Amino acid sequence: xxxxxxxxxxxxxxxxxxxVNREWTECxxxxxxxxxxxxxxxxxxxxxxxxxxxxxxxxxLHIHPQNSYSESKYAAxxxxxxxxxxxxxxxxxxxxxxxxxxxxxxxxxxIDTFVKQAMEGRPIEVWRTGLEQFRAYTYVGDCAKAINFFxxxxxxxxxxxxxxxxxxxxxxxxxxxxxLIPGSVITLVDHKYMNEFSYG
Numbered sequence: 001x002x003x004x005x006x007x008x009x010x011x012x013x014x015x016x017x018x019x020v021n022r023e024w025t026e027c028x029x030x031x032x033x034x035x036x037x038x039x040x041x042x043x044x045x046x047x048x049x050x051x052x053x054x055x056x057x058x059x060x061l062h063i064h065p066q067n068s069y070s071e072s073k074y075a076a077x078x079x080x081x082x083x084x085x086x087x088x089x090x091x092x093x094x095x096x097x098x099x100x101x102x103x104x105x106x107x108x109x110x111i112d113t114f115v116k117q118a119m120e121g122r123p124i125e126v127w128r129t130g131l132e133q134f135r136a137y138t139y140v141g142d143c144a145k146a147i148n149f150f151x152x153x154x155x156x157x158x159x160x161x162x163x164x165x166x167x168x169x170x171x172x173x174x175x176x177x178x179x180l181i182p183g184s185v186i187t188l189v190d191h192k193y194m195n196e197f198s199y200g
Contacts, residue, residue: 096136
């Protein structure tokens with residue numbers, strides 16, 4: 001569903017991921033078109049530029065993928081749109097960072113990483129520039145509900161939809177982890193990939 005995800009620090013691997021995330025999606029779209037099958041395409045909220053913590057209109061002026069993963073997902077969106085005039089029925093759904101327990105739990109999102117660190121008794125490591133930054137998060141159960149809603153309601157209009165459980169500051173997330181796992185310790189760290197992006 002979510003395609004291949006590069007490390008969060010990887011800013012230069014677009015070609016490596018393009019074949020999976022864009023080309024395979026386009027092939028899948030063509031196969032759906034040929035078989036007259038509708039396509040639900042999960043994309044990412046990371047295609048948006050961070051811009052003064054404002055809610056932005058859905059237009060290309062504010063599309064600015066932040067890494068090779070989001071660049072390839074946005075390229076896949078554009079590839080699907082080229083199939084729309086030929087009759088492909090699809091919906092593009094941009095999820096926030098997905099978190100929560102599942103068979104495929106991964107620890108590249110902040111919430112899952114913070115919980116893992118706290119459960120292991122290790123300090124919760126927060127990038128120094130990130131404590132007050134907003135991020136869009138989508139609980140894995142809300143992802144499932146959204147997918148079911150699109151299928152049950154037959155929402156395959158070729159439009160883009162944003163599905164987010166909550167926009168939250170990193171500080172708020174960490175405080176909630178501290179509340180649920182008493183004794184958790186926060187450590188602010190400097191990292192060469194720190195950024196100023198905030199998605200309020």
